[in-house]
Amino acid sequence: MAVLMKLVRFPLRHCRACVRSFASALYVTGDEAKGMFSVITPHIDVEDKFKEMSALRRNVELRQMQVDVDKVKSIWDVLKSMEADRNTLENKRVDIAKKIKEIKSSYNDIKEVEKLKLHGKLIREDLKMTVKAVWELEKKVMTLVLSLPNNLHPDTPSEDAKIVSQFGNASIMKQTESHVRIGEKLDVLDYFSSMCYYLKGDAALFELGILDYFTGKLCNHDFVKFCNSDFGRSVVVEGCGLDHEDPSVTYILKDTDDILHTKDVNRLHLVGGASLPSFCSFHAKRIIPITALPLRLVAMGRQYKPNIQSLEETDFEGLFGVSQASSVELFISTADNLSNMMNEFDKTVAAVTNIYKELGFPFRVVYMPAKSLRSYESLRASFQMYSLYLQSYIEIGHVSVCDDYISKRLLIRYELEADQKFTRIVSGTVVSVPRLLGCVLELHNEAKSFGSIPIPQTVRQQLF
């Protein structure tokens, strides 16, 4: 059902039928554990969620997700009772085995031993069936449980986006032609399709310069620069709360002998170095010493997304809907303290707001409503510019509160004395260059050349 909804909402130009096989790469059941290497055992804390059913129901409703949480809870309860049955059977088996041993070693009544052995055999068969049934149910339940979203932050608006700050107002300007036309006229852009576009001359320099500018400014705020890997396995993609089987969420690579080291479920995805899964691959299953927190990392590079959700459901998106974007991505790990994390979030939003302010183009910062949040986000501050062609706001960058949702799934922890706790994460894409470029071109559609577009001196010095 969820897949059909997605197919309707985002026209997939490059996609044949998506076969949904409901196989989790993250949670591997016992029967498969023999044939498949279980990379990670995620920490499932859904019991706590089920204690507050009304909050969970409201969460799913506001996010407009097609999940029946009551059904999930009831299946979970069935699983728990089956597990209890299995445990009882297991205990009985152990008991009988003990008794047999006792009898054998003391008075050795052969008839009694035979009776017990028969009983034991029946119990073992029962147990075998129950264990199998538990595994089957586990597969179904865990996939459902893992698809439950993160909690909603109290600051997340329920209905409409909430404007946090605004600098300049471009929405009053009149509509222009699309940035693709403008770019072609200035001879800085050749757009063939969402998978193929070329930036030329000054626009190519703009791309390099913007990446450098944003990264440099963040490094002044104690961020450490990283150069990340561009591939991610299904385990990590699912760990980030994304659908690892949906080809419209991440690019899935063809399996070849060289890249297939585990069985089918853990495939290779092209995510790009400047992306959330790439940072998560680095942190998964690792323990950070508390003295290093908050650990602020920034990376610049590519970000690949087969389908970008636009704010307005229009057919033509140009640079706003391209699959390859040069971006700057940040990732902050904080200690298990809500105020710590929110402090980092506020500081980062303020820092990024300042960077955009210095850039000089009109923009605004909004908190996105629940229905626009991704599964792993509990609060999202979106940096948006106005597209004069589409007559709507386009998100250029964002900073999100992920809390401990991802860290529990991928076991990202920190150590305080002997205790290990899950980190709380703030992540975000600071800037996505094609989107910024598209809005800038439309804002300055009268410019005679790209170089004549007013970019402040500080940035220009960095660019040229």
Add this chain to the structure above:
Amino acid sequence: MKTLSITFKTLCYVKNTYQYNALKPLFTVVPRNVPEPELDIDYLCNLKYKLEIEENIKRRKGVGNINRVFELHRKLQNDTLSEENRMDLMKEFKEAAKQIPNKTCPLVALYDDSPKVVKVIGNKTKFDFQPKEFSDIAKMLHLMRTDNLSNMSGHKSYYFMGELAEMEQALVWFTVKKLLASNFQLISVPDILPCQIIESCGLTVKEDRTQVYMLDDHLYEGDHCLSGTAEMALAGYLMNRELCVTELPLRLAAVSRCYRAETSRMSEERGIYRVHQFTKVEMFGVTEHDSSAALLEEFRELQEETFSSLGLHLQTLDMPPHELGAPAFRKYDIEAWMPGRQMFGEVSSCSDCTDYQSRRLNIKYQPRDGGSSLHAHTLNGTACAVPRMLISLLETHQQADGIVAIPEPLQPYMKGKVVIGFQDNIPEMKFVKSKHKKDIHRDQD
């Protein structure tokens, strides 16, 4: 400062060129269909040249069957063929003819099986201590992570941390600025290309030991490959274009992420010497049909100048026929000395492809004196392949106390820093194989 003012002048020149171009549409509207190759049938199917083509194939990698080409060509001369038969034969003929490799430069054909050292720059650094290998330096200074990543981000993946990541960016900027000052135009290119374009550049995609990653063709319509070098995207950009002779020689540069599936178990290629993804600055040239040799020399000199200014000890090799890929007429490889490994490692190459790619991608130009358009000649070269450069730089500039000196030309791009030391702002993280502690206790209940 001087470099900046030169770059500014170059940029003004570049800007002016683009303003001029914006007024007069230079390139015609380009269809995105990979064209049918226009091969040199007069040469390939001429009995006079058959022996030399056969010789060439033998000395090259042995791919290509000129006898088959001749046979099919002869069959096609038969007028009594049915339409269907003719079409099938034509298809087969084109496939066979496409596989014939490019000619070999006559100077190079004289070499036997080993490359000829054409130039040597600098000397091996004298160390008064045992020089360490890149991976040891990176481990000691906490600059890179490669362990326990296979199950998360793929085989042989790596992360550069802190100042090593800054050095990668510094190398890219340094190289780009140098290219801009040498009349190159910067283009930003796509990394996912239709397989057809990659094949037209001379790389086979569907073989077993393929070098190319592909998108799952059950999920995505059409055959899409991840490009192994910006050369392919740039060739794709020029596909089906008719250039004006005043624009030649055309020099294009691109910074891109390159994806290569090839693996190597050779111990010389350990560490980040051969990886599956890396950043590269690529040069691409287009010339008239008789000027590609001159531009090849220009590319080579530019590479030698760039690398030697970073303090590296280099040797330039003119590659023998069996080392040339199908499209190459002549290829230079530049190797840099890696003191930690005690070997020369290839850091760049540049190839003259004459009209091999342009015949397959329909890249033509209108000659000066009018007449019908001719196939252009294309060239490509690596301006900077980051991982190998970093290996060579760190191993060459390492100091006794373990820190690494930053070569002068890169210092302005690293905020004026002079050395790379231990990255104390990046914590040592423990890798834990087993479950979360609380989960272990729960299971034991």
